[in-house]
Amino acid sequence: MTFQNTLEFAQQLDAADQLSKYKQEFHYPQVNGSDVIYFTGNSLGLQPKRTQKYVDEVMKDWRELAVEGHFYAEKPWWDYHERLAEGLAKVVGAQPKEISVMNTLTVNLHLLMVSFYRPTAKRFKIICEEKAFPSDQYMLQSQVRFHGLDPKEAIVEVKKRDGEHAWRTEDIIQKIDEVGEELALVLMGGVNYYNGQVLDMQTITAAGKAVGAFVGWDLAHAVGNVKLNLHDWNADFASWCSYKYMNSGPGNASGIFVHEKHLGKKDIPRFEGWWGNKKETRFLMKPEFDPIASADAWQLSNPPILSLAPYLASLELFDEVGMDALIEKQKTIVAYLEFILHEIDKQVDSTFEIITPTERGCQLSVFLHGEGRALFDYLMENGVITDWREPNVIRLAPAPFYCSYEDMYRFGQILKQGTQNK
Structure with missing residues (x-):
């Protein structure tokens, strides 16, 4: 599949995603009046509504x-x-x-x-x-x-x-x-x-x-x-x-x-x-x-x-x-997130080094070369819930149950804005 860093393309992926309906099965924290983009299912998963x-x-x-x-x-x-x-x-x-x-x-x-x-x-x-x-x-x-x-x-x-x-x-x-x-x-x-x-x-x-x-x-x-x-x-x-x-x-x-x-x-x-x-x-x-x-x-x-x-x-x-369907989406959405990171990397002065190998699940760990804690704080303040690890690594885990392809695109845009907000 040839990815594109556009809102329209991300929405097309969501429209074709048979698991997209499960996004509505979860409760989301709100930041600035909107649902967050939630990347920390590797620390604490969101609450299912049926719980x-x-x-x-x-x-x-x-x-x-x-x-x-x-x-x-x-x-x-x-x-x-x-x-x-x-x-x-x-x-x-x-x-x-x-x-x-x-x-x-x-x-x-x-x-x-x-x-x-x-x-x-x-x-x-x-x-x-x-x-x-x-x-x-x-x-x-x-x-x-x-x-x-x-x-x-x-x-x-x-x-x-x-x-x-x-x-x-x-x-x-x-x-x-x-x-x-x-x-x-x-x-x-x-x-x-x-x-x-x-x-x-x-x-x-x-x-x-x-x-x-x-x-x-x-x-x-x-x-x-x-x-x-x-x-x-x-x-x-x-x-x-x-x-x-x-x-x-x-x-x-x-x-x-x-x-x-x-x-x-x-x-x-x-x-x-x-x-x-x-x-x-x-x-x-x-x-x-x-x-x-x-x-x-x-x-x-x-x-x-x-x-x-x-x-x-x-x-x-x-x-x-079923795990097979979850893993199938996981592979695609993580690949799309990786693509987004590389695309934003081309547009900013910072360098985003993905240290997660190809043997992976939901998580991408990213070295933010040229950036510090301020970028993480900017992401959090703008509705991206992610995880910070010293010295300058963020962990991104787009869980397939409740993360969308549009989330990946929106994250890229917020990340780009954050690098320019110095």
Whole structure:
């Protein structure tokens, strides 16, 4: 397709876009009396309009049924979380029994590390990416120290090559092979939060398994954004937050994946609680834990229903559209945004360097050479909600559910004005 940097062309793309109607399914903040151009779905997705109905249902049941809502609500609370498993399985490429929803992302990674980081005197090292998201770094360091090990010896970071902005798959594989029999775990972010790079999860998983390590993924920036096939890739586990591309609300419940080969085992190391016990025997209050033969065995307590309701509302949208259609639009709208950036770059004195490689999802990270925080502030003041990272990078994530091609054109015009507003 040959793009054009015109309003008419952008509107033609929107007219041909079968997902354009979903823009009306979301609430938008307002700046200067107009809907914003929203580029921060990689931090917090917009609220679906249908969310209110799902939350109101729970509030009504609580008001009218109180404790009986656990069993007699229209969507009984005691198995409410199970309603999310099938939809999430489609999004991440898993079997429903491999999915559960509970806690928040870093809590879940800690819990999964109990099962999948089992260091020995010989096999104790963890491979992660250089400058992983800070929460992952803190989690890994604390887990290693918990086992009496030195993070400097146990944690191996794969670095980018000098002068390059992205990791090379061959460098990751080389590091896995190099650590070899000392490697206990590979745990990386499937999509890097800073540069937006999508790692080759299938190849990396296979390499980790080949040397006898467990392999897990932090999918905070991947779920609802890129194509995943966790079951077929043979990943051992994964976890993700739900408030970015999944649009479930601030700080909301996290999802987990545990491969079926680890399910139904009583002897797997795992922190356990009442809600992971089989439903058939849960209320018999037996002293011995009897795990559910699904990822729900990793649940500790009854799930927060008011958090799950918005998640279920959002999953309804994903089920209607499907990941294939979302990814198809994502590729086109990100390509159009890239085109717009290059076109504006030709018209201004500044240089916009896109540091996101071609292996990408929704996000483009852009170095604003010759510009500073003032340009970011101008964008925000003029209705473009984006994200600033030091020293002078903005992250742009045009989520296909609620971003339009006209948004991309309008952003280009505001960006151009901002560079001239000095």
